[in-house]
Amino acid sequence: MGQERRERVATSLADAVGEEIGASLTPVDAELERRYPGDPGTRQPVHTVYVPGDAFAAGTLRTWGDRALAALDAHAPDAASLAAVLGLDGDLAEDVYDRVRAKLEREPVEDLRVDFEDGYGSRPDAEEDEAAARAARIVAETYDDGTAAPCTGIRVKCMEAAVRDRGIRTLDIFLTGLLEAGGLPDGLVLTLPKVTYPEQVAAMARLLGAFEEARGLAPGRIGFEIQIETSQSILAADGTATVARMIQAAGGRVTGLHYGTFDYSACLGVSAPYQASDHPAADHAKAVMQVAAAGTGVRVSDGATNVLPVGPTEQVHAAWRLHYRLTRRALARAYYQGWDMHPGHLPTRYAAVFAFYREGFARAADRLARYVDRAGGDVMDEPATARALAGHLLRGLDCGALDGAEVARLTSLSRAGLEGLASPRRGDRTAFAR
Numbered sequence: 105m106g107q108e109r110r111e112r113v114a115t116s117l118a119d120a121v122g123e124e125i126g127a128s129l130t131p132v133d134a135e136l137e138r139r140y141p142g143d144p145g146t147r148q149p150v151h152t153v154y155v156p157g158d159a160f161a162a163g164t165l166r167t168w169g170d171r172a173l174a175a176l177d178a179h180a181p182d183a184a185s186l187a188a189v190l191g192l193d194g195d196l197a198e199d200v201y202d203r204v205r206a207k208l209e210r211e212p213v214e215d216l217r218v219d220f221e222d223g224y225g226s227r228p229d230a231e232e233d234e235a236a237a238r239a240a241r242i243v244a245e246t247y248d249d250g251t252a253a254p255c256t257g258i259r260v261k262c263m264e265a266a267v268r269d270r271g272i273r274t275l276d277i278f279l280t281g282l283l284e285a286g287g288l289p290d291g292l293v294l295t296l297p298k299v300t301y302p303e304q305v306a307a308m309a310r311l312l313g314a315f316e317e318a319r320g321l322a323p324g325r326i327g328f329e330i331q332i333e334t335s336q337s338i339l340a341a342d343g344t345a346t347v348a349r350m351i352q353a354a355g356g357r358v359t360g361l362h363y364g365t366f367d368y369s370a371c372l373g374v375s376a377p378y379q380a381s382d383h384p385a386a387d388h389a390k391a392v393m394q395v396a397a398a399g400t401g402v403r404v405s406d407g408a409t410n411v412l413p414v415g416p417t418e419q420v421h422a423a424w425r426l427h428y429r430l431t432r433r434a435l436a437r438a439y440y441q442g443w444d445m446h447p448g449h450l451p452t453r454y455a456a457v458f459a460f461y462r463e464g465f466a467r468a469a470d471r472l473a474r475y476v477d478r479a480g481g482d483v484m485d486e487p488a489t490a491r492a493l494a495g496h497l498l499r500g501l502d503c504g505a506l507d508g509a510e511v512a513r514l515t516s517l518s519r520a521g522l523e524g525l526a527s528p529r530r531g532d533r534t535a536f537a538r
Contacts, residue, residue: 139352140399143495143527144359147502148403149215149255150457151444152362156223157235157258162242165253169212171447173205175413179420180451189421190428190455196462204454207504212450214503215255215441218243220274221262221297229270236274240281247289257293259331263304272311279326283319294328295362300336302346302353309354327357329405333364335371338392348396358402361393362443365407381407381430381442390439406434408443413452424452431456440499454503461500468493469514472525476517494526 155164180186186204187197218239220232227235239258246252258278261271275294282288296308312326330350332338340346351358368389369379380386386407393404409430413423427449434442435456444453472493494517500506501519512518517525 141401142399144401145527148440150503151442151453152215152217153213153444154217154219154223157218157220157239158224160218160239160242162246165213165251168447169208172208172212172450175448176451179417189424192459196459199462200455200458203458203504204451207454208450213253216253217295218258221259232274233277236277237281240278241285244282244285255291255293259295259297262298263307279315295331296328297331298333299330299350300334302349305330305350306353309357312357324356327359329360329362330358331362331364332389332393333367338389345392345396347393351396351400351402360403360405361397362405363390363407382433403441404439405441406439408445410445412446413448428452428456432460435460457503458505461505464496465506468496469511473515491526494522498522498526
């Protein structure tokens with residue numbers, strides 16, 4: 105047999121050409137790395153719960169969990185009854201129902217925000233001072249005894265002139281109290297509401313930088329979320345996307361963009377009966393937020409429904425169906441987080457999340473396993489899709505929809521293997537590992 109022919113390789117360009125192009129693009133390479141570092145690889149909570157500063161207590165999370173369980177007992181005491189309300193498949197319903205109850209017993213709230221803005225209102229300064237100090241003490245105590253939500257923090261008043269000083273003081277009291285109680289927890293989250301101009305975001309970043317300097321903290325230690333509640337935060341007077349400029353104005357401190365359903369809708373003149381997270385105006389705002397945040401490491405959160413699951417069973421079921429539908433709709437659009445306004449929303453939040461990840465589990469696991477093994481299938485997946493599939497499974501693991509053993513069995517991948525596929529930066533996801 106003859107030897108296999110080796111092709112002659114020829115080129116025309118001098119090495120200096122590639123070197124010159126590389127040198128010319130070095131600033132662009134650095135800019136891409138700075139502006140678009142990719143997903144941070146940490147756990148994203150599936151929801152945020154707001155509790156007014158004067159109502160927050162050490163047992164708040166357990167109270168919410170118990171009230172959610174009581175709602176299930178009263179209005180959907182078994183898997184079949186919840187399946188009938190939400191339209192769940194029978195086999196899926198048993199698993200989802202059991203996981204919902206277990207979640208409500210173990211970790212009813214994933215992200216808690218002690219509210220000193222709309223949910224708290226305007227109070228005498230001495231009263232808000234004391235409430236902020238109390239909130240810091242309780243948050244520190246719950247982290248110490250293991251009863252805190254994985255993510256916990258406060259929402260302060262905005263940077264507008266009328267309430268700016270009050271918001272700054274409350275933030276200072278809260279952060280100072282945490283430091284004096286032992287330090288800032290890893291899951292600390294701060295929320296800045298009603299942002300209209302990038303300069304307000306830059307001011308928040310300067311404020312946090314000044315606090316870090318005053319207390320000897322590492323620069324950039326403290327990040328914050330921006331609430332998108334005004335039309336000007338989406339589209340500026342010059343026609344540019346304000347939210348993109350806001351992310352850059354924070355100098356790397358922004359961690360999330362949270363859509364404010366009702367303030368934003370009202371800002372656009374949407375009538376109260378139509379203020380909902382599936383209104384076309386809401387879809388437009390969240391689409392702009394999503395594109396602006398893509399690749400920056402900033403997460404996007406959907407808003408809430410104000411239809412509460414209270415009253416007679418028929419009324420509770422109607423509210424549950426609405427909340428379940430809106431949550432599933434958001435998940436399909438890659439909004440993996442939302443707000444929950446009432447303990448009765450927790451059963452359908454977790455039912456929607458668990459059903460979403462479990463329905464797609466076997467298919468996602470099979471596609472990922474075939475991709476890793478370079479095996480054929482009915483879909484030709486690319487690296488970007490493999491990242492999405494791995495991210496899907498990791499989010500399911502984080503919230504409790506999936507178990508590590510079943511994921512490993514179907515994919516032959518450990519969690520570390522999934523993290524490597526999902527993002528090169530996922531090595532620090534252990535902060536919220538369960």
